């Protein structure tokens with residue numbers, strides 16, 4: 001089902017007071033000076049998924065701060081009219097009272113759990129913060145990978161949270177003088193269950209991504225070879241079933257109690273997994289490629305996932321949030337990106353400082369000039 005934003009309203013969101021954008025399901029390019037409010041708008045849309053959005057921000061950072069204010073404690077809201085297939089919904093996300101510690105989600109005015117957002121929108125993003133993805137710690141790449149998985153499998157987020165919680169509790173328990181052994185076993189069983197599910201879901205996504213990328217032969221983007229290097233993901237890629245991995249992981253955890261206690265952390269598990277990407281034509285690992293090549297590789301992964309999900313008629317299609325991506329692509333790749341978005345029939349929101357970057361989108365997208373957190377529509 002195609003999912004697209006028809007109208008976006010912001011209130012007290014970052015530097016925005018109250019703003020409305022009627023984009024009618026079209027692709028949008030936002031241009032304007034640094035600090036104008038482009039990324040803030042993309043961030044608002046990224047909050048239409050469980051988690052902390054494209055900046056990984058805490059709720060209290062998001063509320064509008066007036067100059068001189070240290071924290072924006074006020075209530076903020078993002079409200080989006082979405083068309084999903086032939087239906088329309090209004091999805092609201094925000095803190096309903098100042099200083100709220102949880103974000104509230106409403107569908108057509110009714111409060112729902114954040115996990116329900118996946119039934120309506122599945123934003124996928126690429127931001128300048130990800131430019132160093134292949135140079136950063138494995139944790140960043142896991143987060144990136146898990147986002148791709150989450151777009152395909154909405155339960156992935158809750159499984160990851162359950163795993164992390166049990167992981168932390170087990171480490172805490174191991175540090176105790178006389179750990180309660182039955183409690184330890186219970187935590188390890190929980191870790192084994194959620195950990196096996198995590199590893200298998202990651203393997204499933206990478207397997208389909210590889211197929212998709214091979215079928216596209218990279219397109220205008222560098223052909224990437226994607227692999228998972230974590231021990232447990234390797235088992236899943238090698239064809240071991242989820243229940244086999246679950247029992248192996250339970251045994252491995254139980255066997256490594258003394259080692260993990262001494263280390264003060266858990267030495268094996270899907271929380272140590274990593275993503276390896278190779279630029280096939282260059283025959284070089286992504287981290288040794290130029291910044292532009294790395295960006296194009298990441299974009300290829302995102303587009304492959306978007307292409308795959310765009311064919312899934314039972315789930316909302318991804319909405320692409322591409323922050324400052326156009327400026328980093330050469331003209332040929334930029335044109336290919338615009339064509340790809342149009343061919344897939346997806347809605348994308350793109351940003352850049354200069355509107356000439358988006359010349360290739362004229363007639364196919366809505367242009368919006370952003371100036372000091374005010375939006376001005378540009379005629380086609």
Ligand SMILES: Nc1ncnc2c1ncn2[C@@H]1O[C@H](COP(=O)(O)OP(=O)(O)O)[C@@H](O)[C@H]1O
Nearest residue numbers: 014015034035036037038039040062063064065
């Ligand atoms: N909570 C907040 N309250 C008020 N202003 C904020 C808040 N968070 C960020 N800003 C401001 O929003 C402005 C626009 O940011 P951004 O959207 O990142 O600009 P850009 O157009 O360069 O992407 C920045 O000047 C920043 O200081």
Ligand SMILES: [Mg+2]
Nearest residue numbers: 038039040323
């Ligand atoms: Mg920005």
